[in-house]
Amino acid sequence: MPLTDNPERFVPGGTVWMSVPGGVEAAYTIGSVRGQKDKLVISLSGITSAEEAGKFRDREMFVPDSEVPPLPEGEYYQYQIIGLDVYYYDGRLLGKVKDIFPAGERDVYVVAGAGTEYMVPATPETVREVDLKAGRITLYRMEGYIE
Numbered sequence: 712m713p714l715t716d717n718p719e720r721f722v723p724g725g726t727v728w729m730s731v732p733g734g735v736e737a738a739y740t741i742g743s744v745r746g747q748k749d750k751l752v753i754s755l756s757g758i759t760s761a762e763e764a765g766k767f768r769d770r771e772m773f774v775p776d777s778e779v780p781p782l783p784e785g786e787y788y789q790y791q792i793i794g795l796d797v798y799y800y801d802g803r804l805l806g807k808v809k810d811i812f813p814a815g816e817r818d819v820y821v822v823a824g825a826g827t828e829y830m831v832p833a834t835p836e837t838v839r840e841v842d843l844k845a846g847r848i849t850l851y852r853m854e855g856y857i858e
Contacts, residue, residue, distance in 0.1 A: 712750050714789065720774070721751055727772040789818075791843055797822045797831065800839065800852045805829055808848070820848075829857060 713721065721727070725741045742754040753772075758764050779788065789811050797805045797820070806824020813819075814832070822829040831837055831850065840849045850857075 721753060726774070726778075727753075727755075728774060729767060729770050729772050785841075787841060787843070792820065792833075792841070792848070794846075795841070795843075796847045797824075797829075798847055798849045799857060800850055805850075805857070 721741060721744050723741055723743055726738050727741060728736055728738050730736050739758075740756040742756045742758075744754075745752050755764075755767070758767070773790075782788065792811060793808050795808050797808060799805055804824065806822045806827070806829070808820045809823045810821040811818050811833075812821070818833040820831040820833055822831055837850055837853060838848060839851045842849070
């Protein structure tokens with residue numbers, strides 16, 4: 712299932728990375744790609760048997776940060792946001808972003824912490840700052856929603 716804003720990245724001859732058994736990361740060249748419902752079926756060059764391919768089933772493919780195209784200022788990839796700590800305007804830690812889902816023109820951050828889950832719209836009116844280096848998101852005051 713592609714989790715990218717750029718599905719064109721999966722083309723024959725392209726390179727993807729995966730963790731393989733033992734926790735080692737390795738690069739693989741894409742041999743072929745075909746769609747199957749909402750998923751992609753990708754063959755990897757050098758993987759020639761069903762047994763070899765089975766080791767990669769349902770594994771996450773990725774590209775190194777150095778190969779990710781830059782986004783305009785103020786825009787972020789989901790992988791950059793998931794896992795960040797979320798702080799309320801008053802400095803209180805609400806939790807971590809555990810998921811993101813689309814809702815109309817904006818995304819919604821699912822923030823989990825202390826037995827509570829918040830759905831935070833990723834809008835300029837709710838998100839004061841995203842600081843990737845510090846690993847945190849700071850929100851504005853959201854009266855009636857978070858108190």
